[in-house]
Amino acid sequence: MSEVLAIGVSHKTAPVAVRERLALTPGRLAEFLRDTLAVGDVQEAVAVSTCNRTEVYVVAGDPVEAESAVLAMLARKAGIRPTELANSIYALRNCDAARHLYRVTSGLESMIVGEAEVQGQVKRAYDEALTAQTTGPLTNHLFRDALATGKRVRSETRIGERRLSVSSVAAALASEQLEGLDRREVLLVGAGETSELAARALADHGVEAIFVANRRRDRALSLAQRFGGQAMSFDELPAQLVRADAVICTTSSPHPILTGDEIAAVMEARGGRPLLILDLAVPRDVAPEVREVPGVSLYNVDDLSAVVRRNRSVRQVEAQHAEGIVEEEIQRFAEWLGQLEVLPTVGALRARGQEIARQIVRENAGRWESASPKDLERVEALAQAVVNRILHEPTLRMKGMEDDRIHLRMQVIRDLFGLEEEQDGALAVQPPLAEVRELHRSRRQQG
Structure with missing residues (x-):
């Protein structure tokens, strides 16, 4: 499954001498975004560049490869080796990446906590990516929700009081x-x-x-x-x-x-x-x-x-309230993100169970020389019933998951059952059980 990845530097991790070398000016932003889509299996990209941060948000099938590729692009932009930049870079995935963006948009990651200008800066960055046509379903949902979260924080707290900037x-x-x-x-x-x-x-x-x-x-x-x-x-x-x-x-x-x-x-x-x-x-x-x-x-x-x-210190109490709002919104995003993975994983898990049943029937086909077509149908039905019975409870539990660990749980399930992905990002699904009948008919004719 594709993952959301945030890679960047900020005033918390790098001095201005480094940040200025990574700054993406408006004239270069669209070109940088399009170049990003050409590396590391990146499917979507949005970049946020302000005086205090340069961050690239991407969606990629292979987050490890994407992180390495984007880091290399930023290092080339700064004119330094990736290993030198690595100490200043942070890389976050999925809900951690979303949480960071929500905090940025809410002013919680700003040098001046609660500053209002950052919300407009994030919106302009998203608009630039829309214009460059480098966004997609995941980044669209992520940035729209982040902007809504920032707006909610400022309307429900006094974190922006006195409009410090x-x-x-x-x-x-x-x-x-x-x-x-x-x-x-x-x-x-x-x-x-x-x-x-x-x-x-x-x-x-x-x-x-x-x-x-x-x-x-x-x-x-x-x-x-x-x-x-x-x-x-x-x-x-x-x-x-x-x-x-x-x-x-x-x-x-x-x-x-x-x-x-x-x-x-x-x-x-x-x-x-x-x-x-x-x-x-x-x-x-x-x-x-x-x-x-x-x-x-x-x-x-x-x-x-x-x-x-x-x-x-003036804003710390309001910042705590804002943190709670961010966590509420992240919970919603986590549930949405997780549900994107549940159904494909459920389908792939059932397909894997069917394949195992077919394999067992194939392995024992030689023992049923005298079996009639009706008998073979009963064996296949029995094998299918066993698969359905075993996977019934796990399927219900997977569909009922509603916390921020859904993505991790789906990954564990895919790893445990070896549910590999095809190149287009869809989980592999095996052919129907009916092919087993054809195999038996072929063997009976040969016999």
């Missing part, structure tokens, strides 16, 4: 570092969702002026107008960097847009005034060597962890 924490850190943001000027580099959240948080902190730089001037203008700021092109960045008190970078550029040499020149023009840079992008917008430029204070998404820890 990486952007709001960055604004709080800027306020702390600059001893308040009143009458301060802040430059936003990028005009996406993260920048919008940052602009809103900065406005709440009393920032005097917000400047927005983006490659697409229309988006920069739209964001600036909403928060009483000004829009500019990337060509105007150097001049504004000299003027700003703080810079928040949020683009999805695959390469740094602020280098050490550029910032060194900016600091020289600032005449000794310090500059605070908050890089919220993955891959990073600001080259690591900028941290060494005198007068610059550079923070990336991993550096926000200290601020995050101060907010974490």
Whole structure:
């Protein structure tokens, strides 16, 4: 049977220096998904890539082969050996994979517990896979249920209270570092969702002026107008960097847009005034060597962890309630997933019993030379009745299973009875018992 597999890295397992090398930009996501379907018997694929994680969810007939293949793809993407990446990678199967996705969508796996932005990020990832036509029955059910779970968590708990996000924490850190943001000027580099959240948080902190730089001037203008700021092109960045008190970078550029040499020149023009840079992008917008430029204070998404820890205790009680909701929803998913395997396993088990009965009849065919066709029918009926009687109770129990261990139990049954799968993923079913009659007729004619 096909299995669900989740393979990925997150802020819990890998630093930003590794995560940025695995980030899947919107332009490359569809290509990566289609490439995934070409390896390791992968039948379905969805990839979630945010500043804090890159995760690939696949459905495959051979999860071991699929895990190895996807790991190799991610290693090539990062430009490192799979063995080096293995320490940062986690691989989860079936209900464990679903539980992880449900937790991600609910904000339980976020750096800032309960952040709302991750739900939209997961939805966009699923929409990208739908557009690329790489989803299927299992991933469709999995992601729709995960999104519904995230929505339920936020409607039934207060885990998202105060709407904390990486952007709001960055604004709080800027306020702390600059001893308040009143009458301060802040430059936003990028005009996406993260920048919008940052602009809103900065406005709440009393920032005097917000400047927005983006490659697409229309988006920069739209964001600036909403928060009483000004829009500019990337060509105007150097001049504004000299003027700003703080810079928040949020683009999805695959390469740094602020280098050490550029910032060194900016600091020289600032005449000794310090500059605070908050890089919220993955891959990073600001080259690591900028941290060494005198007068610059550079923070990336991993550096926000200290601020995050101060907010974490506020949400722990609500997080426990959310955990309970996730487990309820996982139970439903487990039952659905298990039922996908019960009927094929029951059918294959009965087919195996019939084959054993046929084999015994064949092995003893030579002892019944004088048996009439009626006698042979009685022997076959008796053999079939024995098979049905033996398998009756196991069949009822298998059909009645309703817990999150159904998949494991079905796997044990298939292993115990040697119920091998055919290449198309269907459990093998043997030909009908009637072929035994033909075998006996053939032998009687030969005799």
